[in-house]
Amino acid sequence: MSTLLEVRNISLSFKGVKAISDLSFAVRRGEICALIGPNGAGKSSLLNILNGVYRADAGELVFDAERLHRPHPLTAARLGIGRTFQNNALFKNMSVLDNLLTGLSRFQRSFFIEQALGLPRARREARVFAERAEQVLEFLELQPWRDVAVGSLAYGLQKRVELGRALIAQPTLLLLDEPMAGMNAEEKQEMSRFIADINRDLGATVILIEHDIKVVMDLCAHVVVLDYGRKVGDGTPAEVQANPDVIAAYLGTVHG
Amino acid sequence: MTTTTARLTASFDDAPLTLVRRRWPLGLALLLLVAFVALPLLGDDYWLNAILIPFLVLSLAGLGLNLLTGYTGQTSVGAAGFMAVGAFATYGLLLRVPGIPLPLALVGGGLIAAFLGMLFGIPSARIKGFYLMVTTLAAQFFIEWVFAKFPWFYNYASSGTISAPRLELFGYSLASPVGRYLLTLSCVVLLTWVAVNLVRSQTGRNWMAIRDMDTAAAVIGIPVDRYKRLAFAVSSFYLGIAGALWAFAYLGTASAGSFDINRSFQILFIIIIGGMGSIAGNFVGAAFISLMPIFLNHAGQWLFGGNVDAGQLQNLQKILFGTLIIVFLIKEPEGLVRLVGNLRDRLRTWPLRF
Numbered sequence: 001m002s003t004l005l006e007v008r009n010i011s012l013s014f015k016g017v018k019a020i021s022d023l024s025f026a027v028r029r030g031e032i033c034a035l036i037g038p039n040g041a042g043k044s045s046l047l048n049i050l051n052g053v054y055r056a057d058a059g060e061l062v063f064d065a066e067r068l069h070r071p072h073p074l075t076a077a078r079l080g081i082g083r084t085f086q087n088n089a090l091f092k093n094m095s096v097l098d099n100l101l102t103g104l105s106r107f108q109r110s111f112f113i114e115q116a117l118g119l120p121r122a123r124r125e126a127r128v129f130a131e132r133a134e135q136v137l138e139f140l141e142l143q144p145w146r147d148v149a150v151g152s153l154a155y156g157l158q159k160r161v162e163l164g165r166a167l168i169a170q171p172t173l174l175l176l177d178e179p180m181a182g183m184n185a186e187e188k189q190e191m192s193r194f195i196a197d198i199n200r201d202l203g204a205t206v207i208l209i210e211h212d213i214k215v216v217m218d219l220c221a222h223v224v225v226l227d228y229g230r231k232v233g234d235g236t237p238a239e240v241q242a243n244p245d246v247i248a249a250y251l252g253t254v255h256g
Numbered sequence: 257m258t259t260t261t262a263r264l265t266a267s268f269d270d271a272p273l274t275l276v277r278r279r280w281p282l283g284l285a286l287l288l289l290v291a292f293v294a295l296p297l298l299g300d301d302y303w304l305n306a307i308l309i310p311f312l313v314l315s316l317a318g319l320g321l322n323l324l325t326g327y328t329g330q331t332s333v334g335a336a337g338f339m340a341v342g343a344f345a346t347y348g349l350l351l352r353v354p355g356i357p358l359p360l361a362l363v364g365g366g367l368i369a370a371f372l373g374m375l376f377g378i379p380s381a382r383i384k385g386f387y388l389m390v391t392t393l394a395a396q397f398f399i400e401w402v403f404a405k406f407p408w409f410y411n412y413a414s415s416g417t418i419s420a421p422r423l424e425l426f427g428y429s430l431a432s433p434v435g436r437y438l439l440t441l442s443c444v445v446l447l448t449w450v451a452v453n454l455v456r457s458q459t460g461r462n463w464m465a466i467r468d469m470d471t472a473a474a475v476i477g478i479p480v481d482r483y484k485r486l487a488f489a490v491s492s493f494y495l496g497i498a499g500a501l502w503a504f505a506y507l508g509t510a511s512a513g514s515f516d517i518n519r520s521f522q523i524l525f526i527i528i529i530g531g532m533g534s535i536a537g538n539f540v541g542a543a544f545i546s547l548m549p550i551f552l553n554h555a556g557q558w559l560f561g562g563n564v565d566a567g568q569l570q571n572l573q574k575i576l577f578g579t580l581i582i583v584f585l586i587k588e589p590e591g592l593v594r595l596v597g598n599l600r601d602r603l604r605t606w607p608l609r610f
Binding site for chain 2: 051053073074076077078082083085089090091092093094098101102103104105106108110112115116117118122125126129165166169
């Protein structure tokens with residue numbers, strides 16, 4: 001399998017506090033890669049660098065065999081990097097359907113004036129968008145909440161809508177920041193199934209942050225472990241579990 | 257049997273807030289028929305001049321501001337400034353471009369306002385909320401000053417005012433109250449249709465996404481800065497046309513002072529009272545704000561029989577408006593249009609509400 005994303009010697013600090021130092025790893029095309037590590041290890045910061053929300057102080061990113069110059073959220077989205085957030089970042093006053101449709105903005109070709117006057121190209125585009133949104137609604141089993149304002153949905157459902165909004169854009173790389181946080185076992189299982197389906201059926205490469213080790217072991221073929229902004233483990237779940245540095249990061253080192 | 261149906265309806269009504277409104281093509285057709293045919297036939301000059309025309313123009317201005325503030329979340333207190341641009345630009349075009357038809361002059365005035373709106377929208381890429389509001393305040397005062405200071409804009413008239421040029425279309429004069437009413441109504445209907453198209457399109461969704469959370473909007477691939485500027489431009493286009501209509505279809509003679517900060521606030525109140533992020537809300541809000549003074553006037557006359565002077569009644573109005581704005585901001589941020597919606601939902605199940 002070829003490499004989709006390569007992170008080379010990335011460093012990031014906030015006002016002198018190192019969040020990530022000299023981090024390198026590679027993600028192969030089509031895999032589900034988990035980022036794990038204790039709180040404050042720099043996992044979310046790393047995702048923010050990957051889609052251009054933060055700018056790394058040093059190092060470079062290679063995505064799809066091309067170096068990313070001056071990454072920006074907008075260019076990342078256009079390259080096909082989708083993203084969900086740890087605390088849902090949905091458009092609260094809009095319906096589930098409209099939230100999904102916003103995810104299609106990168107495919108928008110008709111000009112606003114065509115939309116304003118309801119010209120044929122804009123109408124055709126709207127129809128295609130609507131069809132695709134219905135497919136995603138069906139795939140994520142969200143139809144019952146189609147026209148409901150997202151702000152009034154339960155937390156677990158909101159997570160699913162956010163996944164749908166990233167998914168509808170047909171991302172090459174999907175960055176999921178704790179997609180299962182705050183869910184019960186049943187909801188976690190459901191979410192895992194969706195992620196596995198997206199990876200298998202739609203061929204999206206996934207990088208996800210997750211704290212539930214059982215979920216990670218079941219879902220991912222590749223695990224990268226961070227601690228204090230440094231990589232302490234990188235390999236298959238089994239390798240990582242046996243790695244003494246990883247055990248130390250989670251359980252603390254035995255002093256004495 | 258009936259009870260079962262009612263029960264079912266009621267249980268559906270307990271479902272979470274649904275954002276889809278059913279469309280009423282018949283009701284809409286009837287409304288247009290009344291507006292275009294019945295009102296010009298039945299309404300007298302007072303009704304057309306003093307109530308319907310200002311109501312329609314204020315609705316249009318509210319619509320323009322609502323696209324920017326209610327849909328895109330960029331608060332502006334410079335609405336009247338862009339109305340002034342539209343009015344003075346339309347006047348200039350009619351005056352200086354020989355033989356330009358009225359609709360073209362109106363659109364031209366709107367486009368000039370849109371361009372200026374876009375310019376004043378550029379800072380929205382960097383500043384947000386309260387600070388952005390201050391830049392729109394600056395726009396308001398700057399524009400007002402320009403149109404008072406440079407006589408070229410009002411064609412060196414000694415009064416400093418611009419007055420309605422030839423209001424005609426294809427040789428028909430639109431100077432009568434009915435003509436001016438129909439001109440205003442046509443503009444409002446057309447632009448409302450465009451606005452409905454826009455807010456239901458990807459453009460509208462991008463605007464609302466920016467309103468609800470602009471960082472997330474950027475991450476999913478919406479060019480946030482460009483859509484903010486577009487919102488400023490489209491909003492100012494609407495306001496510009498509303499300004500031209502305010503000057504020529506309603507006032508007849510206008511000056512920079514006709515578009516002062518109080519007008520901006522009036523339009524802001526229309527969308528707060530009517531409903532932010534709602535098309536119908538602008539009409540409800542404008543009706544409220546233009547009918548309330550008349551109602552208060554009559555109520556005052558009837559209650560106090562001329563014992564209270566007009567100035568006091570004006571103050572009373574301001575107190576009432578202020579109170580209402582506070583009540584709306586606290587109790588119903590979605591405005592009158594939401595209240596009407598709630599009432600309708602309640603009536604649908606009345607008296608069998610479970």
